[in-house]
Amino acid sequence: MATHCAPFTSNLRNPSPPTTTHPHSHTLQSHNCTTFTGGLKFTPSLNLKVSAMEPKSSVRVQAASSSSFGDLAVMVNDCSGKMGGAVAEAAVGAGLQLVPVCLTGPGLGRSFSVQGVSVEAVDSRDREGVMDQVLKEYPNVVVVDYTLPAAVNGNAEFYCSRGLPFVMGTTGGDREKLIEDVLKSGVYSVIAPQMGKQVVAFQAAMAIMAEQFPGAFSGYKLQVTESHQSTKVDTSGTAKAIIGSFQKLGLAYDMEEIEMVRDPKRQIEEMKVPEEHLNGHAFHTYRVVSPDGMVNFEFQHNVCGRSIYAEGTVDAVLFLAKKIRERADKKLYNMIDVLREGNMR
Amino acid sequence: MATHCAPFTSNLRNPSPPTTTHPHSHTLQSHNCTTFTGGLKFTPSLNLKVSAMEPKSSVRVQAASSSSFGDLAVMVNDCSGKMGGAVAEAAVGAGLQLVPVCLTGPGLGRSFSVQGVSVEAVDSRDREGVMDQVLKEYPNVVVVDYTLPAAVNGNAEFYCSRGLPFVMGTTGGDREKLIEDVLKSGVYSVIAPQMGKQVVAFQAAMAIMAEQFPGAFSGYKLQVTESHQSTKVDTSGTAKAIIGSFQKLGLAYDMEEIEMVRDPKRQIEEMKVPEEHLNGHAFHTYRVVSPDGMVNFEFQHNVCGRSIYAEGTVDAVLFLAKKIRERADKKLYNMIDVLREGNMR
Numbered sequence: 001m002a003t004h005c006a007p008f009t010s011n012l013r014n015p016s017p018p019t020t021t022h023p024h025s026h027t028l029q030s031h032n033c034t035t036f037t038g039g040l041k042f043t044p045s046l047n048l049k050v051s052a053m054e055p056k057s058s059v060r061v062q063a064a065s066s067s068s069f070g071d072l073a074v075m076v077n078d079c080s081g082k083m084g085g086a087v088a089e090a091a092v093g094a095g096l097q098l099v100p101v102c103l104t105g106p107g108l109g110r111s112f113s114v115q116g117v118s119v120e121a122v123d124s125r126d127r128e129g130v131m132d133q134v135l136k137e138y139p140n141v142v143v144v145d146y147t148l149p150a151a152v153n154g155n156a157e158f159y160c161s162r163g164l165p166f167v168m169g170t171t172g173g174d175r176e177k178l179i180e181d182v183l184k185s186g187v188y189s190v191i192a193p194q195m196g197k198q199v200v201a202f203q204a205a206m207a208i209m210a211e212q213f214p215g216a217f218s219g220y221k222l223q224v225t226e227s228h229q230s231t232k233v234d235t236s237g238t239a240k241a242i243i244g245s246f247q248k249l250g251l252a253y254d255m256e257e258i259e260m261v262r263d264p265k266r267q268i269e270e271m272k273v274p275e276e277h278l279n280g281h282a283f284h285t286y287r288v289v290s291p292d293g294m295v296n297f298e299f300q301h302n303v304c305g306r307s308i309y310a311e312g313t314v315d316a317v318l319f320l321a322k323k324i325r326e327r328a329d330k331k332l333y334n335m336i337d338v339l340r341e342g343n344m345r
Numbered sequence: 346m347a348t349h350c351a352p353f354t355s356n357l358r359n360p361s362p363p364t365t366t367h368p369h370s371h372t373l374q375s376h377n378c379t380t381f382t383g384g385l386k387f388t389p390s391l392n393l394k395v396s397a398m399e400p401k402s403s404v405r406v407q408a409a410s411s412s413s414f415g416d417l418a419v420m421v422n423d424c425s426g427k428m429g430g431a432v433a434e435a436a437v438g439a440g441l442q443l444v445p446v447c448l449t450g451p452g453l454g455r456s457f458s459v460q461g462v463s464v465e466a467v468d469s470r471d472r473e474g475v476m477d478q479v480l481k482e483y484p485n486v487v488v489v490d491y492t493l494p495a496a497v498n499g500n501a502e503f504y505c506s507r508g509l510p511f512v513m514g515t516t517g518g519d520r521e522k523l524i525e526d527v528l529k530s531g532v533y534s535v536i537a538p539q540m541g542k543q544v545v546a547f548q549a550a551m552a553i554m555a556e557q558f559p560g561a562f563s564g565y566k567l568q569v570t571e572s573h574q575s576t577k578v579d580t581s582g583t584a585k586a587i588i589g590s591f592q593k594l595g596l597a598y599d600m601e602e603i604e605m606v607r608d609p610k611r612q613i614e615e616m617k618v619p620e621e622h623l624n625g626h627a628f629h630t631y632r633v634v635s636p637d638g639m640v641n642f643e644f645q646h647n648v649c650g651r652s653i654y655a656e657g658t659v660d661a662v663l664f665l666a667k668k669i670r671e672r673a674d675k676k677l678y679n680m681i682d683v684l685r686e687g688n689m690r
Contacts (some may be wrong), residue, residue, distance in 0.1 A: 198633075198640065201554055201561040201594075208557075209550035215688025216546040249546075250688055288543075295543065295653045300643040308640045343560025343595055 072321045073138035074314075075099035076146070077155070080112055080121040083146040083169065083306055088114040090310035091144075091317070094345065099138055103127050131162050140324075142166065142317045149173050153181070160185030165324055167316045169195050169309070182332055188324050190316040192335040194238055197312035199301050200335040203241055206299075210248035218250030219291045227261040227271040227283040235260055238301075239284055251288065277304040318344045417666045418483035419659075420444040421491070422500065425457055425466040428491040428514065428651055433459040435655035436489075436662070439690065444483055448472050476507050485669075487511065487662045494518050498526070505530030510669055512661045514540050514654070527677055533669050535661040537680040539583055542657035544646050545680040548586055551644075555593035563595030564636045572606040572616040572628040580605055583646075584629055596633065622649035663689045 079088035079102045092098050092115045104110070104121035111120050122130050134141055143164050145155050149172025156178050159166045165188035168178070182189050194200055209216070226239050235258050247253055261283075267273040271283050281304045288297040312335065319338045323330070424433035424447045437443050437460045449455070449466035456465050467475050479486055488509050490500050494517025501523050504511045510533035513523070527534050539545055554561070571584050580603050592598055606628075612618040616628050626649045633642040657680065664683045668675070 196640075198562055198565070198635075198642065201558045202642065204558070205550045205554035208553050209546055212553075213546045213549070213684040213687070216684050217543055218688040218690070220543070290543075290653065292652050294649045295541075296645070296647040297543065297547065298643065298645040298647075300641070302641040302643075304639045307637050308635065339558040339561050342558070343563040345563070 069096055069318065069321065071097075071138070071140045072317075073097040073099050073141045074144060074317055075102060075134060075138070075141050076144045077103045078105070078121060078147055079114060079119060080104055080108075080110065081146060083309065084144070085114060086306040086310035087144050087146060087169070087313045088119070090307065090314045092117060094314050094318075096314065096317070097138070099134055099141060101130060101134060103130065127158060131164070135162070135164075140321070142320050142324075144313055144317060145170050146313075153177055156181055159189075160187050163187055165189060165320050167313055167320060168192075169313050179332065186331055188320050188328075188331050188333075190320055190333045190335070190338060192316070195312040195316065195335065196303060196308040197315055197335060197339060198308065199238060199303065200312075201339050202299075202301055203238055203245075204336055204339065206242050206245040210245035214248055215250040217246070217288060220251055220295075221289045221291075222246050222251040222253045223259075223287040223289070224253075224257065225259040225261060225271070225285045225287075227267045227273055227281065229279045229281060230262045230264070231279075232262070236282060236284070238282075242284075242286065246286065246288070272302075274304060280305055312338075315344060414441060414663065414666065416442075416483070416485045417662075418442040418444050418486045419489060419662055420447060420479060420483070420486050421489045422448045423450070423466060423492055424459060424464060425449055425453075425455065426491060428654065429489070430459060431651040431655040432489050432491060432514070432658045433464070435652070435659045437462065439659050439663075441659065441662070442483070444479055444486060446475060446479060448475065472503060476509070480507070480509075485666070487665050487669075489658055489662060490515050491658075498522055501526055501534075504534075505532050508532055510534060510665050512658055512665060513537075514658050524677065531676055533665050533673075533676050533678075535665055535678045535680070535683060537661070540657040540661065540680065541648060541653040542660055542680060542684060543653065544583060544648065545657075546684050547644075547646055548583055548590075549681055549684065551587050551590040555590035559593055560595040562591070562633060565596055565640075566634045566636075567591050567596040567598045568604075568632040568634070569598070569602070570604040570606060570616070570630045570632075572612045572618055572626065574624045574626060575607045575609070576624075577607075581627060581629070583627075587629075587631065591631065591633070617647075619649060625650055657683075660689060 074088075074091045074096050076084045076088045076091065076098070078084045079098075084102070088098055098114065098117060098119070100117060100119045102119060102121050103124045106123055106125050109121055109123040111118060113119065141164065143159055143166040145152075145159070145166055146169045147155060149170065152168065152170050152173025155170075156166070156168060160181055163185075168189060168191045171193045178191065182191065192200070194203070222243070224239060224243060226235060228236065235255075239258060240255060243253055243255060243258070261267055261271055264278050267278060267281075267283075268275055271285075273281050273283055281302070283302040284300065286297075286299045288299075289295070316333075316335065316338050319333070319341050322341070322344065323333070419433075419436045419441050421429045421433045421436065421443070423429045424443075429447070433443055443459065443462060443464070445462060445464045447464060447466050448469045451468055451470050454466055454468040456463060458464060486509065488504055488511040490497075490504075490511055491514045492500060494515065497513065497515050497518025500515075501511070501513060505526055508530075513534060513536045516538050523536065527536065537545070539548070567588070569584060569588060571580060573581065580600075584603060585600060588598055588600060588603070606612055606616055609623050612623060612626075612628075613620055616630075618626050618628055626647070628647040629645065631642075631644045633644075634640070661678075661680065661683050664678070664686050667686070667689065668678070
């Protein structure tokens with residue numbers, strides 16, 4: 001995961017100056033050797049080429065899809081990763097232009113395809129030059145980031161330095177610094193730890209209920225069970241946020257009481273997780289029972305795979321494009337803002 | 346159910362003027378022969394005395410319980426009925442004073458007990474005199490009405506004419522006229538078709554989510570199943586209200602699609618209704634599924650018996666007492682207002 005200042009090895013080293021300035025670019029900050037730290041996620045089944053991509057293919061960037069959203073284009077870093085790949089697919093599915101280039105971890109450049117569209121993943125050490133070309137071809141690009149926690153701050157600094165509006169779907173990193181950097185730069189961005197729009201809507205509804213009707217469930221008992229793939233050690237932030245709302249509603253509950261199910265047998269039998277999604281799911285059940293046991297509420301949000309996050313990210317991209325077009329004063333958004341905008345498709 | 350101007354048969358005919366004026370009474374309107382129309386609910390197992398109660402017992406009204414709520418007292422019409430009885434029990438359980446007199450249908454006066462407290466149900470034709478006595482003994486009385494749809498408007502007119510603050514838990518009747526009469530009279534009241542506070546909270550949360558995040562579930566599919574006792578022919582208003590919110594959230598749904606379960610076998614096996622509550626339950630399940638089937642939400646509110654409505658009614662009484670004490674400008678409330686007040690116990 002060590003980062004180093006690799007010398008440029010392609011003609012991207014000295015790209016010709018962009019002929020088109022990004023409409024939201026601002027004074028570039030100097031970011032010497034601020035590379036993608038921590039590397040990027042990759043689909044293990046893909047053949048990882050360790051050599052940098054051929055420069056020619058990165059500069060001859062072409063729209064991956066005709067679009068009904070004007071000249072909006074989406075660059076997904078890193079769409080050779082699982083989550084980035086899902087977003088790229090959802091973007092193409094929504095009729096958006098996918099920039100056929102993305103940035104990947106140092107030494108991990110390679111070619112691959114997204115829904116039949118050929119995409120080049122370029123070594124992040126070449127990012128300045130790549131971005132010059134991308135901005136030239138796609139002045140109205142919105143960047144999506146699904147990389148690794150360790151890369152969050154470095155990547156955001158880079159996007160800010162280039163005036164690139166972006167959706168940060170990657171969790172972790174120094175979130176305070178992230179927000180601070182973004183606000184300072186004035187770039188448009190959506191930053192959210194949970195991109196599942198409908199889950200965020202439910203979470204927000206519970207928060208609003210708690211705020212407006214404090215103590216409405218006083219005396220009631222809460223039981224929370226969640227199931228995730230066995231590799232997830234901690235419980236979900238979404239569950240914690242929703243439990244926080246239940247606490248305000250008057251339910252006495254200790255976060256330690258959350259029942260975390262990681263055993264595949266129980267996941268299938270009790271939680272009804274489809275077997276093919278044992279390795280990628282987020283199931284949550286909240287049971288609320290009255291003191292006399294006569295009243296039962298149950299709330300479930302059960303997610304398999306990545307499509308909800310990918311679709312939510314595409315919604316965030318559309319939202320950001322709208323805000324840019326409107327020259328909105330507010331620059332930093334979250335998924336609640338996206339939700340408030342209503343359906344944009 | 347015909348009403349008639351029965352001549353007074355007891356000394357309640359000419360009661361001595363109340364020595365204490367109800368603090369919220371106003372100019373009495375003339376209500377000649379406006380009796381409880383439609384009769385009142387009764388527990389069939391109780392021995393119904395058709396004679397009017399002995400007047401003496403109605404004037405020697407005594408507190409059924411010591412109270413930590415000052416001199417607040419609750420009169421439940423008709424607490425010889427199932428729902429009224431449940432409210433009377435909940436009121437005593439909450440430490441409130443229960444007025445040991447209530448009004449019942451013409452010719453149906455009798456004595457009975459609520460949690461060991463002796464209560465007289467008095468023929469409603471004697472209501473003017475009864476109320477004089479009640480107001481004399483319990484100037485800070487709040488009336489609760491759980492009678493019959495056909496009695497709603499006549500009863501409300503009577504409460505208004507006597508300046509009696511009241512909680513109307515009875516459904517049906519002419520609701521527009523009810524609201525109009527109450528507003529005109531200036532009495533304090535809580536009027537709600539659904540007294541289950543926690544169900545109302547959930548319903549309101551869904552309404553708020555729909556209002557704030559329109560279209561958040563666009564493309565998703567909705568499935569609604571509800572189970573009630575087999576005597577309930579139509580579907581619940583609560584289900585319809587919640588489905589209305591789902592529609593605003595972008596879910597295409599026709600009310601006709603609601604699956605109403607009335608078969609006891611299915612209620613027990615599929616809906617998990619406890620057998621002892623087959624004759625009194627309200628179970629609702631809403632399933633929301635993403636277009637690709639990968640995301641499932643499920644919301645359930647399952648109520649057995651009457652305790653949730655009884656407890657919610659007691660909350661409404663406490664709320665009303667508070668508003669009266671505060672001399673609030675607003676006079677007419679619903680359960681959302683009660684919920685906003687927070688936990689009052």
